[in-house]
Amino acid sequence: MADAAQEPFLKNFSDPDAVARYEDGPRRFVPGLEALHxxxxLLLAERMPADARVLVLGAGGGQELRAMADAHPGWTFVGVDPAAEMLRLAGRVLGPHRERVELVEGYIDDAPxxxxxxxxxxxxLHFLDAAExxxxxxxxxxxxxxGAPFVAAHASFPQAAAERDVWLDRYANYPIAMxxxxxxxxxxxxxVAASLHSFDPETDEAIIRAGGFADVRLFFTAFTWRGWIAHA
Structure with missing residues (x-):
């Protein structure tokens, strides 16, 4: 479910002009994005069959869908996102893989x-407060x-006042350098400073565990970004 803090981001993701420029944005803001995909x-494939069915929450834009579909021709996907314009972009980005992907407009409760x-x-997940x-x-x-694998990656960095500003500066300096x-x-x-629900990595890992997952392990660290692999 959306909250008031998400409104500026959702508005941007619903703006056709902003969405048209989206594909290059994550590459500039997230160091190693292609490697993350x-x-x-690879992490999913460790525990999934060759004909796996994969749930992708936050699928708008389609970049991770395309990367996984390219590498794993037997997988099928359900991609969920609240922004219709971003889902339309995902459909275009997927190209010939589109027939293997069901795109659903909405939130997790709208997923099969x-x-x-x-x-x-x-x-x-950084768009959601701790409870949501x-x-x-x-x-x-x-x-x-x-036992199924789950991969989560989002903004996660120290939140003490002095440290937080240092990391936010690094968040900004990287795309400028790019x-x-x-x-x-x-x-x-x-x-991001005013509206994003960012937590420190320890809190983020605890939330994944509280959501029912076990064997939660950090595998990706890049400035303000962290990624975890966990299992149901």
């Missing part, structure tokens, strides 16, 4: 019950087969 597929062989939630994040993680867990417009980046930094 590749690692996600499963059971799925695995799930991902990349660059998404735990509820969402639990709902993902409940849609998975026992060629992004400094004014746009500083606007994004301000929005």
């Amino acid at each position: 590749r690692m996600t597929g 019950a499963g059971p799925f062989d695995g799930a991902t939630c990349l660059l998404t 994040r735990e509820r969402t993680v639990r709902a993902i867990h409940d849609r998975l087969r026992p 060629g992004a417009d400094p004014d746009q980046v500083n606007g994004a930094r301000a929005a």
Whole structure:
């Protein structure tokens, strides 16, 4: 479910002009994004069959869907996202893989019950407060087969006041170094500082565990970004 803090982000994801520019944005803001997508597929494949059915929450844009579909031709997917414009972009990005993907406009409660062989939630959970994040993680867990893998990655960095500002500066300095417009980046930094529900990595791991997952392990660290693999 959306909350007031998410409204600026959801509005941006519903703006056709902003969405048209989206595909290049995550690459500039998330160091090693392509590697994160590749690692996600490899981690899922450790515990999934060749004909796996995968739940992808926050699928708008379609980049991780395309990466996994490219690498694993037998997998099928259900991609869920609240922004219709982002789902339309995902459909275009998927190209010939589109027939293997069911796209659902909505939130986790709108996803099929499963059971799925695995799930991902990349660059998404930081839009949710702690209670809604735990509820969402639990709902993902409940849609998975026992032992199925779950990969989550999102903004997660120290939250003590002095440290937080240092990490937010690093969040901004990376895309600027990658060629992004400094004014746009500083606007994004301000929005993240004011509205994003970011927690320290220890809290994020605890939320994944509270959502029912076991064997939670950190596998990705890149400035303000963290990624975990866990199992239902």
